[in-house]
Amino acid sequence: MRIILVGPPGAGKGTQAARLVDHFRLPHISSGDMFRSAIEAGTELGKTAKGYMDRGDLVPDDVTIGMIMERINQPDCAAGFMLDGFPRTLPQAEALQESLASAGISLNAVVLIEVPDSEIIRRVVGRRLDPQTGQIYHINFNPPPVEIADRVIQREDDTEVTCRSRLQKYHSETAAILSFYDDLGLLRRVDGNCSPDDVARSVIRALS
Ligand code: AP5
Numbered sequence: 001m002r003i004i005l006v007g008p009p010g011a012g013k014g015t016q017a018a019r020l021v022d023h024f025r026l027p028h029i030s031s032g033d034m035f036r037s038a039i040e041a042g043t044e045l046g047k048t049a050k051g052y053m054d055r056g057d058l059v060p061d062d063v064t065i066g067m068i069m070e071r072i073n074q075p076d077c078a079a080g081f082m083l084d085g086f087p088r089t090l091p092q093a094e095a096l097q098e099s100l101a102s103a104g105i106s107l108n109a110v111v112l113i114e115v116p117d118s119e120i121i122r123r124v125v126g127r128r129l130d131p132q133t134g135q136i137y138h139i140n141f142n143p144p145p146v147e148i149a150d151r152v153i154q155r156e157d158d159t160e161v162t163c164r165s166r167l168q169k170y171h172s173e174t175a176a177i178l179s180f181y182d183d184l185g186l187l188r189r190v191d192g193n194c195s196p197d198d199v200a201r202s203v204i205r206a207l208s
Contacts (some may be wrong), residue, residue, distance in 0.1 A: 016196070
C-alpha cells in the first residue's frame with residue numbers, strides 16, 4: 001500500500017502516522033524528520049535545509065525531491081510506504097507520480113487531515129517531542145509523563161511567528177496538490193479536529 005498524509009502544520013500527520021504504520025506495517029517517511037536528522041548530523045543537506053525551515057519556508061523542490069526519491073527506492077519501501085509531508089508542491093507531486101509510473105506502480109490514496117487554522121497555532125506552539133523516542137506530546141492535549149518531562153524539547157520552528165509563515169505556505173503552495181490528487185480520484189478527506197483516536201478511525205475507514 002502506498003499512502004500520502006497531507007494537511008497543514010500541526011494537523012496531526014506525525015501523530016496519525018505513528019499509529020497507522022503499526023496498523024498497516026508500512027515504513028513511515030517524513031520529509032520534515034529527514035531534514036531534522038540531516039541538520040542534527042551536520043550534513044550538507046541539513047545545512048541547506050536549516051535556513052528555509054527556520055523561516056517557515058519550503059526547502060527547494062530539487063533538494064526535497066532528490067532526498068525522497070532516494071528513500072522510496074530503498075528495499076524496505078518495495079511493498080509500500082506512508083509519506084508524511086511530501087509532496088507539498090505541484091512539481092513534487094508530479095515528480096512522484098512520474099517516478100512511480102515509470103516503475104509501474106501507483107498510489108493507493110492521499111489522505112487530507114483537515115484542521116481549521118484557528119486550532120493549528122495552539123497545536124504547534126504546545127507541541128513537545130521526546131528526543132529519545134520521537135514520541136509527540138502536547139502540553140495541554142497530551143502532556144508528557146512526569147518521568148520524561150525534563151527531557152522533552154520544542155522544535156525550533158514551533159513558534160507562533162514561524163507557524164503562521166508555514167500555514168501561509170501551506171495555503172499558497174500545497175493547495176495545488178489537493179486538486180491534482182482529487183482529479184486522479186485519490187484524495188480522501190478526514191476531519192482532524194477531533195480526538196487522535198477518532199481521527200485514526202476515520203483514516204482507517206477512508207483507506208478501507
Ligand atoms: P514538517 O516536519 O513536515 O512539518 P509540518 O508539515 O509543518 O507538520 P508538523 O510536523 O508541524 O505537524 P503534524 O501534522 O505532523 O502534527 P503532529 O502530529 O506533530 O516540516 C517542517 C519543515 O520542513 C517545513 O516547514 C519545511 O521547511 C520543511 N519541509 C518538510 N517537508 C517538505 C517538503 N515536502 N518540501 C519542502 N520543504 C519541506 O501534531 C501537532 C501537535 O498537535 C502535537 O502536539 C500533537 O500532540 C497534537 N495533536 C495531534 N493530533 C491531535 C488531535 N487530534 N487533537 C489534539 N491535539 C493533537
